[in-house]
Amino acid sequence: MTRQHKLDYDSPIGIIEILGSDDAISSIMFSERDKTENSIQDDTPKVLVDCSTQLDEYFKGERHVFTFPYIFEGTDFQKTVWNALTGISYAETGSYKDIAVSIGNEKAIRAVGSANGKNKLSIVIPCHRIIGSNGKLTGYAGGLWRKEWLLQHERSFKKDIT
Template sequence: MNKLHTLHFASPIGNIEIIGTDEAICSIMFTEHVTDPDTNGEIPNVLADCYQQITEYFTGERQEFTFPYVQEGTPFRKIVWDALTKIPYGETGSYKDLAASIENPKAIRAVGSANSKNKLSIVIPCHRVIGSTGKLTGYAGGLWRKEWLLQHEQSFKKEAD
């Protein structure tokens, strides 16, 4: 198993813990506690790239991420996570839309469950999924963060249009 490295990012909406190997990022999660970085004094390039790209996201300079990442999950979850990446920056989709997009329209609850298991916050944009009524629903980082992220993206999307 590859050694894991940890880096913390102080975002406008709280601390984000970035975990990765020398080759790929495996977790980007909001955290309430900050521990010392586990980088042995050196930050692997992939973590430095991730940190820089997240900085650019929060300043409105980046809408897509290009650093390598991996996510462990069932084949179904991986299909859902891939579908999440197709929701455009600054837009939203419902769980129902997501289920339809993976050609499994009855899997609305399973899609919601897969969404909740996403460990790559912001990069795999689970915050862009809302209820079919337009209401904000579940987000591991808290609904207030979900609302902030959506407003942030919409404000920079308008500037780009």
């Protein structure tokens, strides 16, 4: 079994816990802790440091695409949904139905919603960009207030995309 490493990133909307191996990130999730517990150490794998740096750039509005290696841990269907989520561009939104159609299974709206809720790579696999077909915000594991913040954040920097 590959050793898992932890690193906390103190974002403007709370602490984000980054988990990964020496080679790839497996989880980026909001924590409800008030302070960081896992800081960069001499033996922190480069991939975790890169993830933290890229998240920092994202929150500063300087990064719209992530390039560090990550791995999906889930069923084949979940992986298909998560891969489809990466097709929703920065500052854009989509619905569960849009994703279901894009994966060729337009009747799988509820299953898409379930897979979306199991995404462990917050922000990088942009489940925060999924809204209801009525245009309203839908559930988000990090809390609806964070989802709303992330969408407004991206919209405020959209003009910078060339």
